[in-house]
Amino acid sequence: MFDFIRNHKRLMLILLALLIVPGLGLVGVQGFRGFFDNGANVAEVSGSKITRQEYDALLKEQLERMREMFGGAVNTAAVDTPVLRQIxxxxxxxxxxxxxxxxxQRLxxxxxxxxxxxxxxxxxxxxxxxDGSIDTEKYHDLLAKQGMTPEQFDARVRRSLAIAQIGDSIEASALAPKSSAAQLAQLSMQQREMRELVLHPLDYSAEVKPTEEQLKQYYDTHQKEFETPETATISYAILSAEILAASITPSEEELKKAYQDNLATYQTAKQVRASHILIATPKADTVASAKAKAEALLAQLRKQPGQFAEMARNESQDPGSAARGGDLGYFAAGMMVKPFEEAAFKLKPNEISGLVQSDFGYHIIKVTEIKPAQTRPLSEVKQTLLSDLKKQQATQRFAAAADQFSNLVYEQTNSLTPAAEKFNLVVQTATVARQAMPAPTxxxxxxxPQFLAAVFESETLKGKHNTAAIEVGDNTLIAAHVTAHKPASVLPFETVKQGVQQKVTLLQAAELTRKAGEEKLASLQQSKSTAGFSPVIKLSRAGARGLTPAAVSAIFKADAEQLPQYVSAILDGGVYAIYRVESLSPLPELEPQRLTALQQQLAQLTGQLELNAYLASLRARSKVKIYATENAAASE
Structure with missing residues (x-):
């Protein structure tokens, strides 16, 4: 995939631009609007406004794309993040x-x-x-569904191509010397032989006896570690199109009507399986000779029809089917050029046509099988149709139901029961935290986030009122009522004393480990001993063998001119590691093709860095204002 992207950078830049530039419909997404102020715009670039509608359209596109990628199972809450919104x-x-x-630049x-x-x-x-051409009618229909005309789409593509020229010109000018590529290759391929000696804090924990004062000091300065989050116990009700669908039972008349309205969906058009012998006419002056040859073959087939497959293998000039005895497989109307199709659909099984002329040349056609048009009966598709009808009717009812649900939640503010009874909803209970837990729920x-913000509003907590009905996904609303509230609080010292002692013990043991490691390192640098070290390990930057970046960095910083060298690194959990770098393995010979490829990759990287710098300078020169209230500056 990365090779494809690298080899088709221009196309990918254009496609990305087409996907990013908004405008496929102005659909508001209520659940995300808290990110912006109350104005109609989200940002301004050199006096040109970027509207909230543009942002919402882009957001809708991204969500739809995610639903397509993940089969519709997208947790809106999981993608409603400040990071995504900022991107x-x-x-x-x-x-x-x-x-x-x-x-x-007039591009x-x-x-x-x-x-x-x-x-x-x-x-x-x-x-x-x-024939390889685009079906104009279907193309227009596809664009119309996106709210565009062909002229508008052409303009968008033209604009994207113009923008792509900026990146192309910068990246094309980037160069990387062969010497730099060779040096990088040597560094990446270099192998060092080393040994490892590790000191663990657990080996020193028995020596640690933290005092009561030290425990309390740690507790006082790290109280966030011992804080219980603010929580609320709630009753809640969810209204969704899916829930409404469960109570809908389409009538037999509705099923029959839907079946008739969508009859084409359940029909399979007539198909024929045919073989052919093609005598091609690549040039106008070959038509007569091609026709003569085709007529001779046809005359021979009239006498020996059983030789069709063998003759196709030997004489047909269609490279795609000749090896298969001329077999083209099954096809329906509209899949072949018109003269060929008209002739094939008039033939009976095992019947051979006369000469059929098309733009490709002269064909002799033999139909081998026919699949008549078929229509799946209502009984066979009833369950699928029933499910589709229920979803369709539920979606149609949801808009009105959502208004009623929202009004009941607001008007009957002390209880969710009236709204639940109206729509046969189950009122459930749960305990939620002000900050959503990272674990999936x-x-x-x-x-x-919008729902949690509503739950922890002062009016909801103090007034014991229902939250508003919050949109948390397509055709899904939730409302809640707080039954109990527990503010965030720091657990008492005595409650967490054992945990504090474990933390302080590990910290002090890690400090002892570090001191012991430094003393050991100093001693080894004098003695050059290998006692206690592991067997020799071969290591390269590409093959780090599970070592941390800090360890790899320390090992490859060792002076290769003065081996053996002793270096150290502090690993996770306070582990102190000492490495004895002993020798360098001979470098394998670098293949010219690999050097050239690496040089090209370096040039691409240089070009990308230069492009990023150029884009940053463009933004710095542009007057950008952001009308965002969250995770963004008021202006730049």
Whole structure:
């Protein structure tokens, strides 16, 4: 995959730009709007506004893409993070800055470049006809579903191509000397032979006897470690289209009507399986000779029809089917060129056609099998149709139900029971913390940041009122009522004393380990001893054998001119490791192809770094304002 991206950087930049630039529909997402102020804009670039609608459209695209990737099982709460929101906002700002720069530099793209780029988009592969052209009607329909005309999409692609030229020009100018690539290769391939000696804090813990005063001092200065989070015990009710669907039973009349309305979905068109012999006509002056040859073959087949497959293998000029005796497999109407298709669908099984001329040449066709059109009966698709109808009707009812649910929760503010009874919902109980726990919850809605913020509002806690109905996903609302509240508190010292003692003991043992390790290191540097060390281990930067980055860094910093060398590193848990670097293994010969590839990778990396620096300078020169209240500065 990385090779594909590296080899198709231009296409990938364009596709990313097409995906990032918003505009596929202006759909608000209520659950994310708390990120912005009450204005209609989220940011401004050199006086040009980036609207909340643009942001919401981009957010909707990202969520839809995630649902497609993960089969619809997306926990909205898990992706509603400040990091994601900042990434989306930054992408919009960067696209606007790049568009302004492309306009300033008068960059554009030719009609041919726009057409070529559109034809390379993978999603359009399904719209290709058998002759390789794009089905114009389906193409228009696809764009219409995205709220665009072909002209608007062309303009978007043209703008993306113009923007891509900025990155292309910078990255194409980046160079990496062969000497740098060779030096990097030597460093990456170098192997060092070393031994390891490890000192563990547990070996020194028996020597540690922390005093009561030391324990209390640690407790007083690390109280956050012993704090219980603020929690609330709640009753809650969830209204969703899925819940509504459970109470819906479509009638037989509705099922029959839906079946008839979608009859094409349950129909399989007539298909034929055919073989052919093709005598190609690559040039106009070959038509007559090709026809003569085809007529001779046809005459021979009339006498010996059983020789069709053998003749196809020997005489057919279609490289795709000749080896299979001319077999083209099954195909339905619309899958072959028109003259070929019309002739094939008129033939009976084992019947051989006359000469059929197409743009490819002269065909002799033999139909081997026919699959008649079939329609799956209602009884066979009833369960699927029933499920689809229930979902469809539930979605239609949800909008009105959501308004009623929200009103009841607000009007009957002291209880969720009226709203639950109205929609046959189950009122459940749970304990939630103000800050959502990192572990996944069985009910994703309970970890939604907007929902938790509503639960811990002062009006909800002090007034004992219902929360508002909070949107936590597509067609899903949740409301809660707090029955008990427990503020955050620090556990008493006596309660956590044992845990404090363990922490202080480990810290003091780690300090003893460090001192002992430093003394041992100093002694070894004098004696050059190998006593207590492990057997020799061969190590390279690429093959770190589970060592930490700190250990690898220390080992490769050892002066190769003065071996053996002793170096140390403090590992996780206060472990003190000493390494005896003994020798360097001979470097393998570097293949020219690998050196060239590494030089190209270095050039790409240099180009990317230069592009990042250029983008940063563009942003610094642009007047950017962010109207965000969370995790963003008021302006830049």
């Amino acid at each position: 989306l906002l930054d992408s919009l700002i960067q696209q606007r800055i790049l568009a302004d720069e492309a306009k300033r 554009s793209a030719s009609d041919e470049a726009v057409r070529k780029t559109i034809l390379e988009i993978p999603a359009l592969g399904a719209l290709r006809k058998s 069985a009910v994703p809605a309970l970890a939604n």
